[in-house]
Amino acid sequence: MSNDPYSALGLKKSATDAEIKKAYRKIARTHHPDLNPGDSTAEAKFKAASMAYDLLKDPEQRRRFDAGEIDATGAEKQPERKFYREYAEQGGHGYGNTHGYEDFGDMSDIFADILRQRQAQGAAGGGAYGGFAGGGFDARGADARYMLEVDFMDAVKGGKKRITLPSGDNLEVKIPEGTRDGQTIRLRGKGGEGYGKGPRGDAYVTINVRPHKVFKREGDDIHITLPITIDEAVLGGKVPTPTIHGTVNLTIPKGASSGQTLRLRGKGVKRGSKKGDQKVELQIKMPPNVDADLEKFMQDWRKGHAYDPRKGMTS
Amino acid sequence: MTRFYSEEQVITSITRLTPSRLTTYVQHEFLSPAQSESGPVYTAADLARIELICDLDEQFDLQGDALGVVLSLIDQLHGVRSELRRVMTAIEAQPEDLRGRIIAALKEM
Secondary structure, rough: OOHHHHOOOOOOOOOOOOHHHHHHHHHHHHHOOOOOOHHHHHHHHHHHHHHHHHHHHOOOHHHHHOOOOOOOOOOOOOOOOOHHHHOOOOOOOOOOOOOHHHHHHHHHHHHHHHHHHHOOOOOOOOOEEEOOHHHHHHHHOEEEEEEEEHHHHHHHHOOOEEEEEEOOOOOEEEOOOOOOOOEEEEEEOOOEEEEEOOOOOOOOOOEEEOHHHHHHHHOOOEEEEEEHHHHHHHHHHHEEEOOEEEEEEEEOOOOOOOEEEEEEEOOOOOEEEEEEEEEEEEEEEEOOOHHHHHHHHHHHHHHHHHHOOOOOOOO | OOEEEEEEHHHHHHOOOOOOOOOOHHHHHOOEEEOOOOOEEOOHHHHHHHHHHHHHHOOOOHHHHHHHHHHHHHHHHHHHHHHHHHHHHHOOOHHHHHHHHHHHHHOOO
């Protein structure tokens, strides 16, 4: 990026305030990234021009820059800005809107199918227009967007939830078993009322899953860290272990180490016919205080059984 | 958790946005925040859209219906681009001879 705000706007230092504004508007109009989604150089040019304009539009700042008191970035640095086009094509944000392809004749059937699929994937359309059937105006109602926060276990197990809005309206949402964080559920016909004979819009409910203090979700697997005692680590044995399906007895192998991960097959998240596993990472916890017995035992043991777990590590 | 922003958080993070302007944008349906039990919430995509609306409002002096028309055209442009991208991805996945026939047909038009 140029360090000269005047050249970023294609101007000379002698430019008037009106010329600066005019030059900036022209670049903003021709290079705004959201108005030119296909031009990768547009963003850099627009940013440079915006920065330059921010600096030069204020006569006092311009004087200080000309006098060399501040640099081209001005006094404070601006935070990194995300442009809308980075999201615009992804769908699911509620603003996707192509108004259909009815003017395409026979080909419109293909596009109508594509559109329907897009909607099913959660890209809430802004409302396709229904035309002028019967001489009156009919149009599909607007889609509505909702966010529902649910507990970790409710998302895992599924169930019915009700959103009660501050306005007093409420909406029942069926949460399928194994719902992921950020997943969007479509409720057909639960959006805004249609115009004329147009059908109601749909409701899109994004599920926000609250984290659990024990269970962490990794796809359809569940991960937990399980504390074990030193005697359990040395001798092995069965240890009661929480899973999302209730407590099970997990067999700890003799000589288990911290960080070792055991797998409980089929004890993860159930989603349709698929079932994940639960991964249990062991973590050896020392007793609250090291008593004289333990200390003496360890001192005796060390004499004849020294081992080096750090072998091969270079400093 | 998927990140959502409350109205106050949106106004704090976009310094040029005022509560009254945000209300105006929502009333004009330039924005449709998701409704939650604690009131409207905004996504990162909504935030980027607000920046765009502020640009159009402040720098191009577009307000009200004029701003609505421009936003609608931008939405349509992105919608068409998104669908064109899907069509191109689908063509890309086809065997070479079929791709060749499609390219030849495009050249003939």
